[in-house]
Amino acid sequence: MPNELFDLEGEVAVVTGGTRGIGLAIAQAFADAGAAVVPTSRSEDAVDAAVEDVRDRGADSLASPVDVADEDDITTLFDRVESELGGADIVVNNAGFNPDDALGKPEDVSADAFDSVMDVNLRGAFLCSKHAAERLHESGGSVINVASVGGMVGLPRQHPYVASKHGLVGLTRSLALDWAPTVRVNAVAPGYVSTDLTEGLEANDRLRQSIIDRTPIDRFAEPEEIAAPVLFLASDAASFVTGSCLTVDGGWTAQ
Numbered sequence: 524m525p526n527e528l529f530d531l532e533g534e535v536a537v538v539t540g541g542t543r544g545i546g547l548a549i550a551q552a553f554a555d556a557g558a559a560v561v562p563t564s565r566s567e568d569a570v571d572a573a574v575e576d577v578r579d580r581g582a583d584s585l586a587s588p589v590d591v592a593d594e595d596d597i598t599t600l601f602d603r604v605e606s607e608l609g610g611a612d613i614v615v616n617n618a619g620f621n622p623d624d625a626l627g628k629p630e631d632v633s634a635d636a637f638d639s640v641m642d643v644n645l646r647g648a649f650l651c652s653k654h655a656a657e658r659l660h661e662s663g664g665s666v667i668n669v670a671s672v673g674g675m676v677g678l679p680r681q682h683p684y685v686a687s688k689h690g691l692v693g694l695t696r697s698l699a700l701d702w703a704p705t706v707r708v709n710a711v712a713p714g715y716v717s718t719d720l721t722e723g724l725e726a727n728d729r730l731r732q733s734i735i736d737r738t739p740i741d742r743f744a745e746p747e748e749i750a751a752p753v754l755f756l757a758s759d760a761a762s763f764v765t766g767s768c769l770t771v772d773g774g775w776t777a778q
């Protein structure tokens with residue numbers, strides 16, 4: 524397989540939640556593949572550090588912090604990407620969270636906690652895709668949504684998160700239908716990955732071991748192991764792939 528298929532030279536990619544964990548690994552992989560990359564999140568300092576990281580890899584970039592729960596932030600981000608870098612060709616909707624107040628028995632989770640997860644994990648991805656749409660259609664671009672095994676199967680005591688990730692897989696399929704043949708829209712569904720999001724789980728020996736016992740590959744993934752399949756989906760190597768959700772879960776959902 525020629526390496527040029529994975530070359531992103533000349534492309535401009537926006538990665539939400541691109542300042543640490545899986546998102547930063549995606550931003551770095553895209554930069555190494557030749558794209559200009561805009562890694563963004565809510566924290567100005569973290570955005571500046573991620574921008575410096577991708578620039579050190581030779582990529583063009585721009586610092587534009589965003590809260591994906593805020594539509595005005597999103598329009599500002601894509602306006603700046605348009606005026607300063609020529610517009611986004613690839614959008615990775617990776618920003619996501621699973622806060623403590625959204626964990627537990629469904630009868631104990633408040634409406635506000637439920638909404639806060641939906642606003643970031645699902646509505647944020649919809650709005651970023653929507654506000655990038657015009658340029659994506661002009662350039663024949665691509666959207667990749669970072670879902671979860673929680674978007675493929677149920678997980679106890681994580682109802683808002685699981686609902687948001689199932690919604691994200693549904694959004695992926697529907698956008699793919701509406702935007703074909705011009706814009707490809709796909710998702711990845713990671714299993715457990717060592718990041719800040721899972722730090723608490725990994726620190727708890729019993730929980731950590733129960734996750735490893737359920738994972739045929741027998742360990743947590745590293746963020747780079749999610750970034751590589753995302754790079755594949757963004758690249759010409761995936762030119763006939765749309766509406767798909769690629770599980771990257773060490774076999775978690777195969778059983």
Ligand SMILES: NC(=O)c1ccc[n+]([C@@H]2O[C@H](COP(=O)([O-])OP(=O)(O)OC[C@H]3O[C@@H](n4cnc5c(N)ncnc54)[C@H](OP(=O)(O)O)[C@@H]3O)[C@@H](O)[C@H]2O)c1
Pocket residue numbers: 539540541542543544545546563564565566569589590591592617618619620643669670671672712713714715716717718719720721
């Ligand atoms: N780690 C796993 O095991 C795992 C498994 C399956 C799926 N995932 C999914 O993968 C994605 C990345 O997870 P991760 O483990 O890398 O998490 P992480 O280390 O906690 O990083 C999350 C990133 O999202 C940003 N973010 C959070 N809320 C945001 C908002 N409202 N607006 C903009 N940016 C926001 C964070 O930056 P700020 O806080 O500075 O905004 C950070 O850059 C998430 O969608 C997660 O659900 C993770």
